[in-house]
Amino acid sequence: MPLPITQTRARDLGLRFHGTTGPANAITDVPGVEIGQTTLVHGDGALQVGAGPVRTGVTIVLPRGRSGVLQPVKAGVYALNGNGEMTGTHWIEEAGIFRGPIGLTNTHSVGAVHHALVRWLSRVDGDRGAYPWLMPVVAETCDAVLNDMDGLHIEESHVFEAIAAAAPGAVAEGNVGGGTGMVCYGFKGGTGTASRIVRVAGQDYRVGVLVQANMGIRPWLNVLGVPVGELMPGSRDQRSELPVREQGSIIVLIATDAPLQSSQLKRLARRAALGVGRTGTPGGDGSGDIMLAFTTHSDQSPDDRGVCRTEHLAQHTLDPLFLGVVEAVEESILNALVAARTMVGRDNTRVEALDHSMLIGLMRRYGRLTENR
Incomplete structure (x- = not known):
């Protein structure tokens, strides 16, 4: 069952972000996008492979x-560092599309x-188009960890x-879905999301981000420009069970309703x-940092000759989308950190929440809180 959406988010702490968000400040602010998550948490103590402890899950995005x-x-896809996996890339x-x-x-x-x-898709009624495979x-x-x-x-x-x-609207963050057992900057990490509304060529478009x-x-x-990792007490003497070198990863999903070419979506993925x-x-070196951007804007169906009609924004108009992606990715990561809760897992390893x-206190000292905080 989905968890109730009750987590604290970065803006709830008064962190001062730029940009205008959608109503849910989530990837689901892009019309049509739905998110569903399954979270598995059971067992304690020493690791017994196959028995637990289990701290994992699955997040599903329906574009x-x-x-x-x-x-x-x-x-479009982009890998900052490729020590990770994303199938279908x-x-x-090659073709600039995917389905499912x-x-x-x-x-x-x-x-x-x-x-x-594949099993679920094979049972879905509908036209697979020119390709029989999934x-x-x-x-x-x-x-x-x-x-x-x-x-x-x-x-x-x-x-x-x-x-x-899977549903539209608010998205659970932190220790949920695929992010359940994840660690970010030595603190408990996980799932995070955010969105921006940007104006391009006289029209508003939505950009939504989901991170693991x-x-x-x-x-x-x-x-927000403050070296929190260095300033937090205990940062220089992390518990021995936490990695002292980069061994993690991040997956970034970017959704938009803007009319874009696949090559332009790859440009968005790079900005992530x-x-x-x-x-x-x-x-x-040990990190798999892989970004995928997609648009829900639909081209016209092919005519009898197999010719498609499409539209896309001019390249020189894309800067607001680029900025929206950068801002939403940053906020998504901070939302994951703020929403996450302290977790004890295998071999009693404890990862503290931020x-x-x-x-x-640190944000106030550096003037990074909204005026009412």
């Missing part, structure tokens, strides 16, 4: 909701989620449960790396 699941969306690079849900999970469960999505997009980050990742606990039923829960944040080490954390960089990571009161 066009259930009703349009077989309708392709144009897309070769076809996105996007799945986010842990590193060792990519195959299970892919298998489940090639879902599934991406991962590693939750082995807290989770029995070798135990392969994600099953087909968990994917189906996340699809069934699992990257960085504590001294790197930067919040700037939003990630604002929070401090240089994209270490302390809200300490963060507020």
Whole structure:
């Protein structure tokens, strides 16, 4: 069952962000996009591979909701550092499209989620178009610090449960879905989202972002220009069980309703790396930092000759979209950190949540809070 949407978000602490958000400040502010998540938390104590402790899950994104699941969306991908996996990217690079849900999970469960999505899609009524095959997009980050990742606990039923829960509106963040067991900058990380409304060529468009944040080490954390990772008590003597070098990853999904070419969506995906960089990571050797951008704007169907009619924004008008992506990615990561709660996982490893009161104090000292805080 989906968790109630009760988490604290970065803006709730008074953090001063730029830009105008959509009503949910989430990727679901892009019309048609739906999110569903399954969270698995059970077992305590010493690791027993196959038995637990389990701290993992699945996040499913439906770019066009259930009703349009077989309708392709144009897309572009970019990898800042490729020590990770996102299936289907070769076809996105080649043809600039994909169809079906996007799945986010842990590193060792990519195959299970892919298998489940193929089974689910194969039962969907509708026209597959020119191609009989199904090639879902599934991406991962590693939750082995807290989770029995070798135990392969994600099953087909968990994917189906996340699809069934998919809905528009508010999105649960932090220790949920694929982000359940993730660690970000030495603090508890996980799932985060944000959005921006931008005006391009006299019209408002929406840009929404969803991240699975699992990257960085504590001294790197930067919040709105403040070196929080260095200033937080205990940052220079992290617990020994936490990595002292980059061994995490981040997956960034960007949705928009703007009319864009696939090559332009790849340009948006590249800008996501700037939003990630604002929070401090240089994209270490051990990190899989992979970004996918797609548009829900639909081209006309091919005519009898197989000719499509399309429209797209001029290249020189894209700057507001670029800025919207950078801002929304940065805020999504901070939302994941703020929403996450302290978690104890395998072998009693404890990963602390980012302390809200300490963060507020640092932000106030550096003038990064809204005036009413």
